[in-house]
Amino acid sequence: IKWNSFISKNKKNLPPSPQKFPIIGNMHQLGSNPSRSFQALSRKYGPIMLIYLGRKPTLVASSAEVAREIMKTHDSSFCSRPNLRVPNILMYGSKDIVFSPYGEYWRQLKSIVVVHLLSNSRVKSFQKVREKETQLIIRKLEESCGCSLDLRALLISFSNNLICRVAAGRVYDGLKLTNLLKKHVHLLTVFTIGSYVPWLSWVDQVSGIERRAREIAKEVDEFLDGVVKEHVDKYTGANAESDKAQDLIDILLGLQRDNTIDFTFHKDTLKAVVWDMFVGGTDTTFTALEWVISELIKQPRVMKKLQEELTEVAQGRSKILEEDLEKMKYLKAVIKEALRLHPPVPLLIPRESTQDIKLMGYDIPVGTQAIINAWAIGRDPVLWEDPEVFWPERFLNNFINYKGIHFEWLPFGSGRRQCPGIQFGVVAIELALANIIYKFNFTLPNGVKNEDLDMSEESGLTLCRKSSLMVIASSRT
Numbered sequence: 001i002k003w004n005s006f007i008s009k010n011k012k013n014l015p016p017s018p019q020k021f022p023i024i025g026n027m028h029q030l031g032s033n034p035s036r037s038f039q040a041l042s043r044k045y046g047p048i049m050l051i052y053l054g055r056k057p058t059l060v061a062s063s064a065e066v067a068r069e070i071m072k073t074h075d076s077s078f079c080s081r082p083n084l085r086v087p088n089i090l091m092y093g094s095k096d097i098v099f100s101p102y103g104e105y106w107r108q109l110k111s112i113v114v115v116h117l118l119s120n121s122r123v124k125s126f127q128k129v130r131e132k133e134t135q136l137i138i139r140k141l142e143e144s145c146g147c148s149l150d151l152r153a154l155l156i157s158f159s160n161n162l163i164c165r166v167a168a169g170r171v172y173d174g175l176k177l178t179n180l181l182k183k184h185v186h187l188l189t190v191f192t193i194g195s196y197v198p199w200l201s202w203v204d205q206v207s208g209i210e211r212r213a214r215e216i217a218k219e220v221d222e223f224l225d226g227v228v229k230e231h232v233d234k235y236t237g238a239n240a241e242s243d244k245a246q247d248l249i250d251i252l253l254g255l256q257r258d259n260t261i262d263f264t265f266h267k268d269t270l271k272a273v274v275w276d277m278f279v280g281g282t283d284t285t286f287t288a289l290e291w292v293i294s295e296l297i298k299q300p301r302v303m304k305k306l307q308e309e310l311t312e313v314a315q316g317r318s319k320i321l322e323e324d325l326e327k328m329k330y331l332k333a334v335i336k337e338a339l340r341l342h343p344p345v346p347l348l349i350p351r352e353s354t355q356d357i358k359l360m361g362y363d364i365p366v367g368t369q370a371i372i373n374a375w376a377i378g379r380d381p382v383l384w385e386d387p388e389v390f391w392p393e394r395f396l397n398n399f400i401n402y403k404g405i406h407f408e409w410l411p412f413g414s415g416r417r418q419c420p421g422i423q424f425g426v427v428a429i430e431l432a433l434a435n436i437i438y439k440f441n442f443t444l445p446n447g448v449k450n451e452d453l454d455m456s457e458e459s460g461l462t463l464c465r466k467s468s469l470m471v472i473a474s475s476r477t
């Protein structure tokens with residue numbers, strides 16, 4: 001009797017769970033596209049579901065209500081990150097912002113990024129860089145007119161060059177850097193059994209994942225060492241530059257030198273933050289642009305309506321300027337609609353609870369990982385009429401904004417861990433998209449009709465198109 005009453009007193013009320021296997025838990029149910037697999041599972045087990053990745057309890061949120069509970073009501077308990085082996089190796093022992101656990105160190109770093117690196121006024125100060133890089137893609141599209149072109153490659157070089165100029169003041173060997181970023185991001189998403197079943201971590205060593213991560217981390221470190229040295233040299237010696245062109249590394253070094261903040265930047269921290277900007281600002285931006293252009297190609301009605309707005313605002317000028325963007329309500333709606341259907345980071349970045357909590361009546365133990373399925377929430381028929389249809393008009397008459405307070409639309413997350421690069425990313429996407437669509441019409445190679453464009457997805461850290469977007473551009477004028 002004593003034993004039974006002990007058990008019932010300590011019995012936890014856990015959220016519904018699918019059947020799990022020993023050792024691997026529910027890993028076999030993730031499939032090649034986890035956002036879709038979780039959506040399918042949530043139809044059976046509900047919007048709050050507990051699965052096990054190895055031994056790691058993982059809460060999966062598939063409704064706006066559950067997302068609000070995790071990222072608003074219980075944000076302070078759910079704003080750490082899980083300790084994962086490969087990110088640890090790749091990001092200087094998680095000394096960056098994305099992967100560092102919640103605490104004073106992360107708080108200081110995040111506030112430096114929000115106040116000094118990615119504030120509205122700082123983002124505005126990079127207007128010329130954005131305009132220059134946008135005109136570069138326009139020129140390349142002009143040169144390609146009439147021929148088949150890999151638009152993804154162009155958009156990757158746009159987002160790479162943009163972040164290079166903003167973060168480091170100049171463009172570096174494009175292809176080498178693109179490949180390095182690609183390998184780095186790929187490794188961030190590779191599944192390591194040791195992160196979830198600690199006694200199996202030898203498997204990651206035998207499989208060579210950890211060795212590859214160390215090799216890439218070394219390559220990244222050498223690249224960043226060179227970039228930082230270039231910047232340090234600018235301020236020292238006989239040729240010290242007095243006019244300090246302010247890129248993000250200059251700003252960080254300035255903060256370090258002038259003691260303006262109550263935080264000492266170890267060199268690794270500085271490099272980790274700069275690399276966060278590269279990783280955070282590249283794949284997300286080009287993925288969003290590629291999806292939105294794909295949707296426009298597929299939907300001639302929306303494309304025409306957007307081109308009418310652009311033509312009206314431009315008033316015969318040869319390009320769209322940043323000042324024009326405020327007047328473009330339809331452009332903004334088109335981008336929001338594309339981010340609803342294709343959030344570049346579909347499951348956000350996993351969080352971890354730092355204390356036992358009661359969430360929607362369920363007991364959630366400390367150390368539980370939380371995954372928010374922003375992709376499924378954006379397609380929830382309870383929240384969105386005809387959710388699978390690309391219909392930007394739905395964003396013309398609602399108040400959904402980028403602040404992360406509308407839990408039915410979460411492309412940038414919400415709460416303490418929300419993306420600090422929203423303004424940076426959105427203006428770049430708006431300006432590039434406005435100019436591309438203002439100047440060009442697109443058809444598809446090999447006689448494929450625009451309406452038949454394949455929209456299959458490929459899952460990674462970002463959810464991008466399965467195949468590169470190949471187009472034939474023709475000038476509108």
Ligand code: HEM
Nearest residue numbers: 097098277280281284345348349412413414417419421425
């Ligand atoms: C379309 C563009 C972008 C999208 C869709 C996006 C999306 C996201 C998402 C979903 C998160 C996780 C939020 C959460 O856990 O609640 C995140 C975090 C983050 N993003 Fe972005 N992002 C974009 C652009 C950028 C840019 C341009 C930068 C920097 C230059 C950036 C830097 C970061 C950083 C540092 C974090 C980690 C924040 C933290 O853990 O406290 N992102 N982003």
